[in-house]
Amino acid sequence: MPESRVLRKSGNSAILTVPTEVMEALGVNIGENISYVIENDSVKLVKEKSEIDNLGVSKEFIEMVNESFTKYEGALRELADK
Template sequence: MSHVDTDKKYKVRKSGNSDVTTIPLEVKEKLNLKTGESIRYLFETDGSVKIVKAEDEVDVDAIVDSVMVQYEKAIKDLVDL
């Protein structure tokens, strides 16, 4: 695994009850990360921590609800047969 070390340091600051830091533009670009999207921290066995872009979770219930609303009349007509 290759990595690039820089001399630039990023301070951890307090924000409410959380600690926050800056994500450098180079990291955002590498992760294809846009403002407002989520990241995940992966804890490696060697003690390091990897930052990855979090994939959107599929909301199955919302999809089912949408389909039910869209086809409600057709489903009701089938049940009534």
């Protein structure tokens, strides 16, 4: 049986809450973007790919690079200034 939600007004917009189960199924978290596609009389929600997803590298690799830049920021800045 389909689950339903009530549209709520916020300023000039309407807000629809997304259940945790739907967020988990899409693999999204608070703050991430989702897209919607209108197909006849239904709407399909789709997780938007982030810039990191489009790079074709793992999130673990990005985290490792960020940690390295943070750890060696001073040395990297000195090299860049030469």
